[in-house]
Every structure is written in C-alpha cells, then in structure tokens.
Amino acid sequence: MEKDARIALFQQWFSDNIPHNKALGLKVIGASRGFASMQLEWREELVGNPETGVLAGGPLTAMLDGCCGMSVATMLKAPEPFATLDLRIDYVRPAEPGKPVIAEAECYRITRSVAFTRAFAHHGDAKDPIAAAAGTFMLGTKGKPTRPPLEDKP
Amino acid sequence: MSALLSRLAEARKEGNVARLAEAIPYARWMQIAPENGTGELLTRMRFHPELIGNTFLPAIHGGTLGAMLEMAAIFHLLWETETETVPKIVNITVDYLRSARPVDVIACAKVTKQGRRMVNVFAEAWQEDRSRPVATANAHFLVKSDADAPPSL
Numbered sequence: 441m442e443k444d445a446r447i448a449l450f451q452q453w454f455s456d457n458i459p460h461n462k463a464l465g466l467k468v469i470g471a472s473r474g475f476a477s478m479q480l481e482w483r484e485e486l487v488g489n490p491e492t493g494v495l496a497g498g499p500l501t502a503m504l505d506g507c508c509g510m511s512v513a514t515m516l517k518a519p520e521p522f523a524t525l526d527l528r529i530d531y532v533r534p535a536e537p538g539k540p541v542i543a544e545a546e547c548y549r550i551t552r553s554v555a556f557t558r559a560f561a562h563h564g565d566a567k568d569p570i571a572a573a574a575g576t577f578m579l580g581t582k583g584k585p586t587r588p589p590l591e592d593k594p
Numbered sequence: 595m596s597a598l599l600s601r602l603a604e605a606r607k608e609g610n611v612a613r614l615a616e617a618i619p620y621a622r623w624m625q626i627a628p629e630n631g632t633g634e635l636l637t638r639m640r641f642h643p644e645l646i647g648n649t650f651l652p653a654i655h656g657g658t659l660g661a662m663l664e665m666a667a668i669f670h671l672l673w674e675t676e677t678e679t680v681p682k683i684v685n686i687t688v689d690y691l692r693s694a695r696p697v698d699v700i701a702c703a704k705v706t707k708q709g710r711r712m713v714n715v716f717a718e719a720w721q722e723d724r725s726r727p728v729a730t731a732n733a734h735f736l737v738k739s740d741a742d743a744p745p746s747l
Contacts, residue, residue: 460655463644485623489680491597496620497664497683502657506647524656528687582693584650 446471453586454510461506464499476510480541493537500561500571501529503543508557508575511547519585527575535570539563553579598680602672611673626662628669635673637666639699654694659719663701663731667715670703681735694728697721711738
C-alpha cells in the first residue's frame with residue numbers, strides 16, 4: 441500500500457474514530473511496520489501554566505499512549521483488540537509554547553499476550569526530547585479491534 | 595507559578611479547593627477538578643464524550659486516566675503539603691487495572707515519601723466502587739525551585 445494511503449487509514453482508525461484523540465487533534469504523520477508517528481498542535485486549552493504557555497503533562501501522556509498503541513497495531517498480523525497495561529513517562533524538559541509536538545513510537549517486541557513499546561516526544565529533533573515513554577499492551581482483550589483487516593498488511 | 599499559588603491562598607481562605615482548577619486551562623478543558631466536600635481531598639474527572647478512547651466497549655481513553663492521576667497528585671501536593679513552589683513532575687508510571695466505563699472518574703493521592711527536593715506520590719482512580727480501582731500511578735515531583743527542572747504545569 442502507498443505510504444499516503446496507509447497514513448490516511450491510520451489517521452481514520454487512530455484519530456478520527458477515537459473521540460479523545462480527535463479532541464486533541466492528533467494527526468498521524470507516519471505509519472510503518474513497528475513504527476507510529478503523530479503530531480499535536482499547541483493550543484491554549486492544553487496549557488498547564490497560563491503564565492508560561494507550557495503544555496500540561498496530560499496531553500503528552502494521552503498522545504504517547506495513543507502513539508504507542510498505534511505502533512502495536514502496525515505489528516498485528518490479524519486485527520485484535522488490545523489495551524494499555526502500563527505506561528511510564530519521563531518528562532525530560534518543558535515543551536516550548538506555541539510549537540507542535542511530534543511523538544515517535546516503536547513496538548520493538550510482540551508476543552502472543554503482550555506488546556512492548558517505547559516512544560519519544562520532541563519538537564522536530566528526536567535527539568532533544570521533551571518526554572520519553574515506555575508502554576506495554578495486553579493483546580486479545582475484550583471488544584473489537586481498533587483496526588479492521590487489511591488486504592495489504594502494513 | 596504565582597497565579598496558581600495565589601489561587602491556592604484564596605482557596606485556603608475560602609476552604610474551597612475547587613478554585614485550584616480554575617487557574618489551569620487543561621484542567622478546565624478536561625473537566626478535572628479537586629473537591630473536599632467529604633473532608634477528604636478527591637479529584638474528579640467529569641465524564642464527557644470527548645474522553646472516550648474505545649467506542650466499542652465503550653471505555654475512557656487511558657491517556658486521560660494518566661492525566662487525571664497526575665492532576666490528582668498535583669492537587670494533593672498543593673493542598674495537603676506545605677509547598678512554596680508548584681510541584682514539577684519528573685516522571686509517572688500508570689498501571690491500567692480495568693477498562694474505565696463512560697462515567698465520572700474519582701482519584702485520591704498520598705505522599706509515599708517526602709524528601710527535601712523530591713516527593714514520591716501514589717494515586718488511585720476508581721468509578722462507582724472504590725474497592726475496584728481502574729488505574730493507579732506512582733509519580734515523582736520536584737518540590738524545590740530549580741530553573742532547569744521540567745515543568746508539570
């Protein structure tokens with residue numbers, strides 16, 4: 441599948457169809473096997489400290505959770521539902537006011553029951569992160585898969 | 595953050611902790627606010643459809659649970675400890691125990707260890723039944739002013 445078409449599909453499954461991701465305005469900018477990347481635009485409602493304009497931790501947590509989850513979905517041979525088991529976030533430096541935040545997640549190991557991911561959030565230079573995350577996901581949970589089957593697997 | 599600390603002083607004078615959330619745009623947007631009506635400091639995230647992360651179950655987005663546990667820890671530190679600066683979060687680990695249904699989420703926090711510069715806080719979130727938590731978290735906060743520290747707010 442073409443890169444743009446794949447990104448459009450993941451945008452639909454992981455942002456447009458997930459109300460909180462849609463409310464944050466998460467934009468999928470990359471999707472390939474084991475990798476997911478999203479962008480979050482700065483906006484006033486997401487600010488923690490109105491005097492500095494620095495984003496609260498919450499939007500970054502939600503974005504990193506969503507991005508790690510999407511990296512898991514890119515690894516699944518057949519779609520199945522999964523859920524976050526745990527998520528650790530290190531806030532290494534403040535996000536800069538007004539700047540979009542990019543998250544890049546990698547699913548580096550997947551077993552029958554558990555998927556292991558890590559991610560960084562940054563302003564364009566992955567070597568200068570704002571936050572780092574490690575998340576694990578439980579596979580085969582209740583409900584329906586977030587992503588429908590694909591003829592051409594990602 | 596002087597605005598939040600002056601809001602804290604006003605809130606203390608009135609005995610109304612809910613005032614704290616008014617100074618934080620993200621808390622207002624998420625409808626996360628502290629309450630102390632029962633004599634215990636709790637933080638409530640009011641359910642609204644934008645919190646949904648899974649439309650099939652349906653369930654609340656895990657990221658929003660992490661966010662509200664973090665806010666619960668901050669409100670606890672501001673209200674229950676003698677803090678002179680706004681606590682700055684260093685890291686948080688969230689454990690997801692059950693899927694959260696589309697109703698309000700309530701959290702409480704407690705200090706596990708208070709150091710001179712660093713505080714370790716535990717927070718727990720539940721819905722209708724407090725004995726069935728939906729998520730728990732451990733977080734570290736810097737509580738001494740440090741220009742290089744990452745901000746929580």
